[in-house]
Amino acid sequence: MTTADIVILGGSAAGITAAITARRHHPDKRIGLVRKEKQVMIPCGIPYIYGTLGSPQKNLIPDSILETNRIDLHIAEVTKIDRKERRLGTSEGDVKYERLILATGSLPTKPPIPGVDLDGVFAILKDVEHLRMLQQRLQKASDVVIIGGGFIGIEFADEINKIGGKDVTVLELAPNCLSLSYDPDFCTEMENLLTSRGITVRTSATVERIAGDGRVSAVALADGSSVPADMVILGIGARANVELARQADLRLGPTGGIAVDRTMQTSDPAIFACGDCAEKISFFGGRPSPLKLASIAQLEARIAGANVFGLRRESDGTLGIWSTAVGELAMGTAGLTESMAKDRGYQVVCGTVETPNRHPGAMPGAAPVKVKLVFELHSQVLIGGQVRGNTSVGEMINTIAACVQKRMTAEDIAMFQMGTHPALTASPIVYPLVNAAELALSQARQ
């Protein structure tokens, strides 16, 4: 039997971060990490296996990060959490813990569509073998349909399209792809880009069934049309993987995740949970939130890892920050969009600017960058932002995220000193974050 002071169950991004954080906060404790996978996929890198990287082996999280942090790795399938004995039953023997951190992640949602079990229909599992099979199957496919136009769907579509020789179609139920994270003008730009790259994008498309005789042959839509398919990829979301927690009678939350308080403590004070498996509340209003993102998992893991032997940190709730890239176009989002904010009952004032991301515009690499900031009208507190531009968008969205998290106002942002450089950013005169805040202030005064 193995024993450790802190045991982390799950070896993906949340589990690894919880382990590293526990090591930093508890330098003298024995820390173990149990996972079933021999090799761990970088979750966000999975779409890029198919076009850019070329193989699942190029998308691994190296175990060296565990060794460096003196985390004992146990590769084993956990079959049971014995809370009374503080012991995990595993395929390789028992593991005793003083404190347990659950980071069991999520599983892809399988929609209740007829035909979803046909040969050739793939969900996205974070598993090397499964992803390799998907790759082999792709080599022979000529009509690929992706159900779901969220970020996983569009990233898969573009990467598969890069392989060449295939008709790739994205089917999205909502009127726009990415509509849970971007306002319509941003979504439309991404749809147009995908279309210009040869991908068929169908929005407001309700899938009625997946057709085929043993093997998938088409996807039938509610409007009576049908899209030929010799392969279907499901990109419609994920649900918390809570099977072991449920068996151990840990309390579950309203969206189906493991119930935790703001310290990431579960209903058992010796057990914490973080990442996709944990129930979440929104930063805005505090209601249950179904979001599952790396940015959230990371925060929760840093809270759980710090708190195991005395509470040190609390979560303010999930913001929803992420970015995506297709070709030269990158888009980032943080917090609420204008549409989402209005739907939730906020009155908002927005500032939107578009400007070259270099100055002068004749500098190499110049491309337009667009920033939209969403403020609550009366307090003028920033509640969301969206950016569209080139690779630097991946970092711009984090400036916005920091402002949302610290509840900065339009005036705070208008008063920023911001660094600029001809080869790296927009002109100081029109620096887009500051300028968008100034525009929102002008509008609020009117």
Place this chain on the structure above:
Amino acid sequence: MTTADIVILGGSAAGITAAITARRHHPDKRIGLVRKEKQVMIPCGIPYIYGTLGSPQKNLIPDSILETNRIDLHIAEVTKIDRKERRLGTSEGDVKYERLILATGSLPTKPPIPGVDLDGVFAILKDVEHLRMLQQRLQKASDVVIIGGGFIGIEFADEINKIGGKDVTVLELAPNCLSLSYDPDFCTEMENLLTSRGITVRTSATVERIAGDGRVSAVALADGSSVPADMVILGIGARANVELARQADLRLGPTGGIAVDRTMQTSDPAIFACGDCAEKISFFGGRPSPLKLASIAQLEARIAGANVFGLRRESDGTLGIWSTAVGELAMGTAGLTESMAKDRGYQVVCGTVETPNRHPGAMPGAAPVKVKLVFELHSQVLIGGQVRGNTSVGEMINTIAACVQKRMTAEDIAMFQMGTHPALTASPIVYPLVNAAELALSQARQ
């Protein structure tokens, strides 16, 4: 005679921004801008004229931004400020004002070195004709010496080196180039890069005199050595252009700028000043600050433009945020370096991390990114940061800048939700801002 409610004197970045801000805050006022230049240079773009852009004409700020904002442009040389009559005397007749904003900028410092007036020695004036002359002279030069290894010096060195066929030498008085803005390890990296690109970098180099007979032929150093030169460029800083303010008996400050309070009001309540011409205090401790940067000028212009008819905004002082780029290497800095902080009497704790800026590292465009955060030890408030990496550094430094400005702590930053993406940023597990904060916290606990 021309009359306006608000007159801005100076048409570069600070003047334009003050005018736009005044328009936003005072939609119904008549606003005029007086400048002597027919065409306005983008100040930070000047080095890039010589290698990347190819001509001063490609580095202009378009006047359309004034038209869009209903600013009346007067091209005239101002000879006098008549404060009693609230009137500017100009080469094209008088301009009457209700409120005046001075944005007269700075002039290059001419060092008291013998030979500084020889033919072939150039200061950097923000003037199209002067910069064109400098370009013509460069075409015939083969030995170019740049005195001063600050950002203007190294940017000029690299751009001139791109022309080809020249020996380019940078002479820096201090032990490192960029040492006023970066800690030594960052400086050394930039020096090594410049050297690898064929530029000679000499640090701890005291210039004794510029030699030549009418025309420059060499630069003589205090150690007895001599560097051949048929052209010398002075990149050693700038002083506030306060001649008109001095003649008008406006109070000047301890570093020679126009004295202003935190609202940018001068000793005359009808006159405001902003940008390089205005005296500044540091964000850290509030002492007089000699910094002159676009990031500071912009903030001051947004304060002055808002405040002319009733005080709306106050400055917290100058932070010092800027970035630079040479080839694929970009560096950004905000606030105090570790060395500067210690020199000023702070006890500090730092966190430094280096990680690939893509995940997995096999993603295209992957390069190492290094982040150093400097915290005050006892409060754990962020007082500075430095980043080295690729173009995204230009935006990363602004996340750090926002954190410094809002006096965030290491714990605030360790608790950030930050967006990440394989093609755009580092891995969430090691996202460098958060990770550097966590490391600083670990060290502070020890």
